[in-house]
Amino acid sequence: MGLRINQNIAAQNAYRSLSVSDNQMSKSLEKLSSGFRINRAADDAAGLAISEGLRSQVGGLKVAVRNAQDGVSVVQTAEGALNEVHSILQRMRDLGVQAGNDSNNDEARANIATEVSSLNDELKRIGNSTNFNGTNLLDGTAGAAGDGKMKFQVGADGDANSQIEVDLSSANVKDIADSLSAKTVFAAADLPAMGNIMTFTDGTNNASVTFAAAPADVPATVAALNLDADFTANFVAAEDADGNLEITSRTGKEVTGGTAAVPDDTFGNTNVAAGDVTYSGMHFRNADRAQDAITALDGKISQVSTARAQLGAYQNRLEHTINNANVAVENLSASESRIRDTDMAQEMMSFTRSQILTQAGTAMLSQANQSQQGVLSLLR
Template sequence: MGMQVNTNLAANNTYRNLAATQNDMSKSLEKLSSGLRINRASDDAAGLTVSEGLKSQVGGLTVASRNAQDGISVVQTAEGSLNEVQSILQRVRDLAVQAGNDSNNTDSRTAIGTEVTALSKELTRIAGSTNFNGTQLLDGSKASLSFQVGANGGASSQIQVNLSGANVTNIASAISTGNTGTSFALSTTNALLTTGAQAFTVTEGTATSVVTTTLAGGAGTYKTASDVATALNSDAGFSGKLFASVTYDTTTGAATGINVKSITGGAVATTAPASAGLAAAGTAGAAAALDFSTATGAAAAIGLIDTQIKAVSTARASLGADQNRFESVVKTLAVSTENLTAAGSRIRDTDMASEMVKYTRSSILSQAGTAMLAQANQSNQGVLSLLR
């Protein structure tokens, strides 16, 4: 190899290697100082795409966990109020049992009705005051509530809490006092009903809901008014909105017909069932409520209150199941968040020990390269001796 002055190949080669080493050392410093293996897309394009997706998922799951915890709070608020509603209904039932005794005089039954009225007003207050962050829970304005408990937008990321059975406004209306319901007198000596649809109309607000109940069997199947009332109350469609009880003659004690009350706050129309055995028209009372003025009315009230207690128990059971579900969701989300965070960390975070090894190597090579560049720059000094 000849001796040149204009081109120092050794110095150029050393400089190229030194520049590459310093670039590696700069990247190592960036990773060590930030703690991230991927600081820009050029570090790992595919890894960046995956890690950003995982980051979105982890963020969504974190918020979803808070949503699920809010769901628990909502359910606890509603169920706590329903607990007191059930206590009130139990007290009203006790009063109905007390009113069923003819040892009570008019003043006693009036006092019972006064207490039931006060308890009914308290139910109305509970219905209007039970809310979570301004959302009414027990007044019937919300049939269900939706909670986002997942990171995605699909139905599997949502939980619906059913509040339709927790309508305390209807319960308060159903146990208000002063109502005799709608009575249908027997048109025959016995309730010898033919097979056919027993249709009753329940009017609630501006809507009319026709409840049709079919009593199976031929003539003579239902021999008494009690048979008719039992059959009606056994029908799911009927018992969901109405309650039937037997009416009696206060003098002779003989059954006189059927009394129908709404358990949802509606007024029962005076249209008679389309079947033999009951009178063509009923005698209407006020909107659905309880009557404690007679032993017969109190006995009917007990059955109606039992229906309300059962409805509240069902609603509380549903809310309890929802709370357990929310608690399970919180646990599941915690595990998922932990695992996805670990996955993202393995992709994006710097292995500090491994990167420190690379940095140390680059640092040593940088120092050696600097020293060698100095030597390479001096390698052409020998030419000067030829020029003397």
């Protein structure tokens, strides 16, 4: 073989092999220190794309689990309040049954009406105050649309299958309380007969309102009555869905009305045609009214029972969703780990091999560099 000094092929060969071994050892060190088999796209382009997709699903599912847990908390908050609503309605019904007995005198019936009215006020308070993170749950305004329907993102994807809608509209305690409030409705046709001086009483409180002339229609009557301080101290006027005059006593008692010209100031309905006065909600003036109240309360108790059953079903569904999402997180994390994580034992073998090759290559490069020193002996 010729002795050449411009090109040391043996040294170049040793250097090339040493560079490869050193590069492999560096990659092994990176994988062993990070715990990841894929640290950059060049390590495994396809594997990186798959693992990033799995990471998105795992991260989304973990947040979805927290969302579902919030949903369970919302349902539990609403159902807990409805438990007390049930207790209040049952007490109201007991009072209604008591009022259905004619052994009660007017004073006893008035006391029953007072307690029922107070309980109904508590229903209104519960309906207006029960909330979760500032969102009212039992007044029919929950949800982005204000229709009592709340949506919970319980999946990692952006489709309808990743959401659960919780309908709280049937648990509208505010409407329940409003519908149970004692209301007396005077037919619009009777307004002229009531004249320009109207009087109302709930048996305890009286109000007399004088108009410059007989009101032209129900809206004008409602506006005038609600502007009178004597009237609004104990009563509220409104127009019902059928366009009639609706009077509610703030004490929750039955209201009667008529003109100031009623003989002996009895505040009776003497100037109103028979059958043109209707009552809704809870009245206890007599046994028949009490039975109507019992029937109304039975309907509301059934409504709340249905709402609570529905909330219980929602809670069970959300809890199953949480369990399913947690299993999915576990399995997807395992899949991502198989693709992206380093097999430490296997990588340690590769590192040891690369380390030995690097050490051997360094030694051989030194030997290759020394091999050309023989040329100097020819030049002496």
